[in-house]
Amino acid sequence: MKLRAPLRAATRVEGPVEAARARVFSCPGPVARAFCLDLGVYLTMVTVPTLRTERLVLRPWRQDDLAPFATLNADPDVACWIGDxxxxxxxxxxxxxxxxxxxxxxxxxxxxxxxxxxGGAFVGFAGLAVPWFLPAVLPAVEVGWRLARGSWGNGYATEAGAAALAHGFQELGLAEVIATIFPENLRSIRVAQKLGLTYTGTRSLPATRRPIAIYRRTA
Structure with a gap:
């Protein structure tokens, strides 16, 4: 797969959420449907901000992320905690x-x-998303993370998750964020607890009927 390429050169916008929300009209055609990729910066009605922590960079996706991300997703030790x-x-x-x-x-x-x-090594993803796969908790925004096995044990999930939560509460004005975690996934449960999320119950994934625990934190 090739990520959608820019139709022409575009202005780079990066940084604080005010700039991230700026309208970027560099792509021809209806802007509401435009989606461009220029050296890792998505240009559309919303530009993806870049967040920096002590050791990590949370940034827009790039074409060269696809191969290491596929390796991550093909790892049974990672995949066992996701979906089916x-x-x-x-x-x-x-x-x-x-x-x-x-x-x-x-x-x-x-x-x-x-x-x-x-060094710039790709280690996975972290951030905020609508948990469409679990209608019982909607409307909701979920904080999540998925890291390559080789990066486990370094505190990266907690560090990236904290940055995502801060962005959600401080910049987006979210009142509450949840996390959905399989009860057997003790590593992720510990991360959620370090991030201040509290267990509030268990649901079943509609697609698999597999139990999944719900953790919540308010602003």
Whole structure:
């Protein structure tokens, strides 16, 4: 899959949410449907901001993220905590990136690609999304993370999740954020607890009937 390319050179907009929300009219055609990618910066009605933490960069997705993201999604140790637990094929992984970028365009927030500041290695994603897969909790915004197994144990999920929560509460004005985690996923449960989310009950995924725990935090 090739991410949608820019039709012509465009102005780079990056940084605080005010700039991220600026209208960018660099792509020809109806701006409401325009979606451009210029060196990793999505140009549309909303431009993806870049967040920096002590060790990480949460940034827009790039074409060269597709291969390492596919490797991550094909890892059974990662996939077992997602959806039906099956590893994703390359085409499905690429399609997921497309859905993530569409979420940014439609909602004005979403999941960032996450890389290490030192060296720039892609480690996965973190951010905010509408949990459409679990209608019982809607309307809601979920904080989530998915990291390559080689980056586990470094506190990256907590660090990236904290940045995403701060953006959601302080910049987007969210009143509440949830997390959905399989009860057996003790690593992610610990991350949620470190981020201040509290267990509030268990639901079942409609697609698989698999139990999933709900954690919540208010602003």
């Amino acid at each position: 637990g099956a590893p994703l094929a390359r085409a499905d992984s690429d399609a997921l990136v497309e859905r993530i970028t569409e979420h940014w365009r439609e909602r004005g927030f979403g999941l960032w690609a996450v890389e290490e500041q030192a």
